[in-house]
Amino acid sequence: MALFDEKANTYDDFCLTPIGTFVDRIERDMMAAIARPVRGEKAIDLGCGTGTYAYWLRDMGLSVVGVDLSQDMLEVARGKRKNEVTFQKADLAHLPFGDNTFDLAICNVVLEFIDEPATVLREGFRVLKPGGRLIVGCINKYGAWGKKYTRRGQEDPMSIYSHAQFLSYEDILKIGPNKPTDVRFGLFVEPEEFRDFEIAIQLEQTHRQRQDNIGGYFVIRFEK
Template structure:
């Protein structure tokens, strides 16, 4: 049983809090801007967990498959829907799909928990079509959120963050299958600074002016199949 199996039933609780709702909204907007999902496209959600982004893509009109290694997380994901969205237990480093299967491969806060993130990105790149997008959301290594999660992982061996690895942009480039097409940063509000969502959004937008990695808690990197290799 994985740590994620043990946390599956309570995994979505954070997103139901004001802070969690804000974090989810910031991340989803950034991922949406980078993924540019279009109705009629095919997509794979890698490390889909309880299916939050899988169902989001489905509601946008995409044909999407959710993939995760934790069967308990997948059970929670399946309960949220009516059976029309397929979920599959699989290792993201060995995907059971032929090459050129999807228009979009999405992974949000997934590679932090994968033993071989380079292999996972190589597989994501393999299964997207020529010109397809591989879009990955990372908990930014240099930001306050990674600091908090690292501390939690060190202090609690049952935390899903125990043993998690966080990435800087340079490290994301190193594990990527080709030269990234674009990167965006966000979540400049630290957990300690949050008071309410309206104030947090105001602070977030003021700090986003520089659009760099310093202080960002989250980053999204997009690779496109057919781009020159690293």
């Protein structure tokens, strides 16, 4: 967590770049399609970081709790708006909430940085109400983006990716709380292919039709 504390003030910078805007758009659209948030639901963002997805859910009319172990990340999240989302410091492997509390739990690009991802998934599932959904988004270790971030982590010990262990869809199947009800792959545009946001969006659709492209990101839905 110390590394994330150090990166808290610059963590959102990537999403402000053209390529970061593209990645965020693809991942968020996929998350929305799989999670299908409903106004009035109670949601928890597991590993909320600087609150990007927590506020996204809040803007859709959900009541949201964001949980993270990095105090500095949470301070950045709290500073973005006032009293719209409840942010709480907690260990994702030991959530301070009772069973059957939330309608929706999201965990986006978090398991890659967790020592016990299976435990985190079980905890996220535990706090869901019957019929609730646990939505997990991961950088695919077999995709170009996962390989790029792996190299970055190997080359730069100060990169957050130096501690990442990227996962595949098959890895999540082995540790998931039950059989997933939906999965979606995306981010088929590789980092070196990016030239422009609009062109990348079009290229993403073209690549999606091909069978030989490995998505750089995937989202899985588990239902309780």
